[in-house]
Amino acid sequence: MSGVLSEEQLAQLTQELTQARIEHWLVHDLFAWQWWFLLALLIIPWIIFYYTADRKKLPQLWLYGLFIHIIIIKLDAIGFEIGCWIYPYKLLPFGSFAAFIDTSPLPVIYMLEYQYFTSWQSFIKISILTATVFSFICEPILEAIGIYIPLKWHHICSFPIYIAMPCLMRLVVEKIYLAAKR
Template sequence: MNKQEYWNRVYERKEEVSALLRSYWHHYSHMGTWQFWIVAAMLVLPLVVLYFTLDRKRILEVLFYGYTVHLLWTYVDMTLELNNYFVHTYMLAPFLPFGLSVTASLLPVSFLLLYQYCLNHNKNFYLYSVLLSGLFAYGFAVVSSSVGILQVRKGMNYFHLFLIDLAVAYCSYWLTKVVMAMKNNKDGPRSHFIIIKKLNFNKYRIYDKAKS
């Protein structure tokens, strides 16, 4: 089979899968099911909470952190679903990412608000992230699996989800620290490397201004 024949087979399989998903959604995940409204609530309610609790004084920093969590978890979720390790069995629409409610709203908003809390109250972000990651992995994921909204397959377990949550939270945190250090640098691009070297990732605070 040549390259084009491979792609023709891929296109055919994609059309078949798309048709199956549309049929499944119309039978089991449409607006008349309670699962649909649970998924919709996971998308809408965190955003409503965010609107009323977001610290406007730090809006760009906090939202940058939340956006990074969303971006990283979206890539992770797509990879896991593509390889059948992680399956969202109910979705808002068959043409949208299946885990949209979780990766675009519930997880980012939760970690974003945790980041904001630690920032404003000088708390240990690393420790609190462990607690929130455990809550999602051993609380939310377990409940979701028990009611059939989520399936963890092919040897993957809740501890793996805990590690992924933690890795995403920490990577987003470090990236935000670097970006904020660059933002507050008044000496221009040449001193960015110096500022990054001065970053203390063991500090509870999100960033330290460079000393003049």
Template sequence: MTVDEKVSEGARKVYQLLEKSSDLHIEAWADYVVFTWRWWLLLGLTLIPWIIWLVYRKKESTHRLLFVGFFTIFISLWLDSMGTQLGWWYYKYELIPFTPSFKPWDFSLLPVTTMFFLQFKPSINPFIKGLVYAAIIAFIAEPLFLWLGYYVYPNWEYIYSFFIYFIIYLISHFIVTRNKFERI
């Protein structure tokens, strides 16, 4: 058997296990999660922040803020997928069971919070705002969702999240404060 054939066989086995795992995950989600109070709360936490943002956003900065919001979605989704695959955390309740991520957090709560922080008192030192942002999310929001039973941290600490959120905020601030984008 050649190296390429061994790699192909190994990849095939991995994807068979992933398919079986996915089937079990979807079955458990359909039987025990969907339409429970936790699921309805997740649905609300996915939709309501965007509705609030649409009403209270700084209208003249909509596109700039959305650019940062999409950056935050991309980063949080990537980090979330990586963390679950590495076994740092896992989710017991999910809005939809097709990717290993906490959709309300990655697609709504984190980007909307970032956009509001950026537009609120923009003259405050970004390092101070970043510290407050990271502290609120890592030491208040994450423990709350852990307490509500949405996920488990077998190999993660809040302090790790604090530094990640601080960096996300500083990069977001850098992006949103650029004077202009080049015309296409």
């Protein structure tokens, strides 16, 4: 198979890409106002969570949040890898491309919804409201300020994902806790 790169060649390209990302980050991202904005988006939700989370529900909240976090990171990585979107500003030059979103505001918001909206009916309603805000307000704002650039993606495509993800993860956590009680 001529023209197919070897694993060693792919590893070399990956190292070169990482070095280029670090150099770009040092010149372009680090300490730009967008970098400070991302840092605030990473820290502030966790401060809010610290003061609002029900300590008695922490194990369940953490499990739910961990599942949400894993799904968000995987979906985000897939979307980036296949060219659906890019994040021009990063907190760090390597790792999750959208660590600020994947690690803080989304999981924290979803965990607080899980805590406060205990019936399925209220949870589905808040999930629809949250999906609307994330898809049609937050994503366009992040796009307008240049932090998120959809390439082959439309905000409407995010809407069902923002509804299905928290509902599915709630179902999974409830099943786990139900099985643990038996």
